[in-house]
Amino acid sequence: MILDEKLQALQCHFTWNFEIRDKVDAAHILQTLALRIAHTHYQNQPTFLAMQAYLYHLQGQYEDALQSLREAEEILQRDHPDNFPRQATKCFQMALREDEANGEFLGGLAIAAFASWTHSHDSATWNAAREKLGTIIGEQQQNYEAKVYLAQILKRADRQQAEALLEDVVQNSLDPEVLRNAAKFFQQEFPQKAIAILQRAILLNSTYHLLQYDLGVCYKKQLKEAKSGRGEILAAAIEAFKKAVHKDPTSVFAKLALAEMYGENTPHYQEEIYLNVMSEMPSLSKRCQQAVYLHWGDFLFYKQKSLWEAAKTYKAGFAIPDKYLERQQLKTRLEEVAGEFQQSSQTAEAGAIYDFIQENESPRHYKSIGRGSQLKEELSSRCERDGCSEASWRSA
Template sequence: MPDGSKTDLLLAKAEPISNGGDPLVDEGKAVDVIYLDFSKAFDTVSHSILLENLAAHGSDSSEQLKEELDALQCHFTWHLGVIGHAGPTHVLQKLAVEIKHTAHQNQAVLLGLQAYLYHLKGQNREALQSLKDAEEHETQDEQQTSTAGSLIIYGNYAWIHYLQGSYEEAQRYLKLIQQLWPPPLDARLIPYIQAQKGWSLLAIRARNGERARECFEVALMLEPENTYFRAGLGMALYFSWSYFWYPDIARKAIIQLERTVLEQPNNYRAKIYLAKLLEHVDIKRSINLIEESAEKSSDPDVLRISAMFWQRRSAERTIKILQRALQQDPGYHLLYQVLAKYYKIQWLNAKEEDKKNILEAAINELKQIVQKHPDLDILFVKLQLAEFYGVRDPAQEEMIYKELQEKRDTLSPKGRQALDLYWGKFFLHKKRSIHEAKVKFMNGYKIPMLTEERKECGWRLIKMARYCSSDDADVIYHFMQETDRHLPAEFAGIGLDGWWEPWAGESRVFFLQS
């Protein structure tokens, strides 16, 4: 057991939320904070129920209940960055694959995350079922992992009942938590709570990599030899690199993941992430890791990344791996996104006499996917289908963009950037309207999320500036400078010159041609 001073330090680093503090917020780095104030309860339950409960319990007692809930460690208090940044539907579909194929000790916390996401969609019955499933899994875990998992699950129960207006039920779970884990919280639980928070952050999106990294570093301060925590740190570093592309993060990620693949030879997610990091460092080793992972893993996400690696190298391998992945999980929406990109690369690189056949095959298959899976988040498949339609009928392409524009408010920031990018390219190449193309690229660039789509919007604006009048070029450069000046702190150090480094060589040619 650590001494008192070190325990205090760890508790501070573990981001306690009873006082509303979050180191990332204090440093001005977090732009994804969800402020769960009392008024937000009106978004998830009818006014009449809330008013009845307020009359029965009084606003003071409900405010006190809210303060106690805010002090819990659970998915409702971790500011995971879903609202306004990643659509719950997309994350739920991605999470279903994660739960099925993840390491056993992660399943309970991921089911708790699933409950939180269902709640955001207003599906509270499904949310409560996910928590029941989580309870079953956490009883099979090691003692400390199980205890931390129970604390998180009961916290989620309390929050869901509170937001439904069931204050007595919420209070019951709070009392249960206080009985099982009377304050102060056992310091031995801190690393396991932080690790579960880290895994939850990673399950949402790559942008959370740095916050997840902090969680696993805190966990490793108390248990430096825990291979489970080390694997989490390696993956957090990989996710951080995939978002920011900083070379120093890549080097640290390689060191951690090299250790993980030695300690956990069946951890194919660690192996496929290491392969991606080594792609421009040691291509031979990278290929060996990718081939091993594709051959031995049944995880659709591992197979998806393997297929993406082979897209520009071997059409036969790409389609074979994708077919295997779709057999494992035909509902995994990101596989269809890879398939759409595969068709585009095939069409771009085909001989002139073969282009028509590839185009027809692509349109037929992507059209069937869209019709067969209306509930999947497959925006990028629709955009690629639109682009293929535009080869033979530009009006049909624009019609799809207009239909998607009507649903713009339901799209994620990345989705809105992608729509602006594709529509901008349509105006540029099909309508020959530089002004309308510029407006679309500017719209995409204004959305403050670091994505491939935003970068390409910026690159196309710079290319436009090189070929237009000096006055028009000045307008573009001024717009980009002013936009960048107001970006969140996380964009610091990301310059235009470094944008295309990850797409060196043939990958960059793809963007230039598209």
């Protein structure tokens, strides 16, 4: 049976109309999956192994993909000997049916409820996630992943219980990814505590680049608030991001973060990294492309004071239709550039930018008649007042 047929026979929902090539970095997910498979024994490991096989397939690592499938089959035969030869319809129905006696399914359901809350943040999903995570923790005391998620749910409602859960996680978990998520809880308010957690995780797995990346993020946070010792903190941030890039040379966000830190004292290093990443643009995912355009545009805008080049760069990023956080930031930057043009009486250029934003936004996301059109009316009135021709501001 060829690999595609094996993946379909495994009946994992992600193999159906699942396209990630422009969405995520497969190599990055393979790293996190390896940690999940190694440390998360209470979850449905065959699902993780099947996804690992699919990602290996995307990377062209066909032998590794087949090996992951073999391991998934062995676990299924061992843990579910009575229902291993599963049909697609029956498996799909089983996946949808809430079976409270099935610990694996209950754990997955709890994590799915948490994921729903992270997207909606409404009271109904909050209550559902809190209840299901609490239930699974009561049955699986060593489910440290669920404890981290419950702590995040309770961060504002019951800070004391949230920190008690995380203390248990930090003291007892040996999973670097779980510890990384625990560190994120403290990253903004108490970066030093997050640093200590990450350093412990690094001792457990020194090859996982995201631990070094998050460590750099913590030092960056400290740098913004530091009134003394900035040189030492900056050096620590640069070292952490350098290690992240060294351990995963394909990590675009680590490269961008390193460039930003270099920009504090050595902007020519910052520019060199940006130019190198720009040369890799055709092979990057859409989100990574947006991030590169955002950072390179910021360098041009804030460091080199080049409004025209910055506008061109921000436009290139905003024209990518996928709606990530970076796209909203690109829109904000374009509006800032338009404001600069307006202040210097380059009203035609400002109007062209607002028109560009309107043209590249989905109608359901554009909530007014369009700032570009509104601005044109303002500019028309201004031109009538100042005696300039309509052609001068329509030409852009």
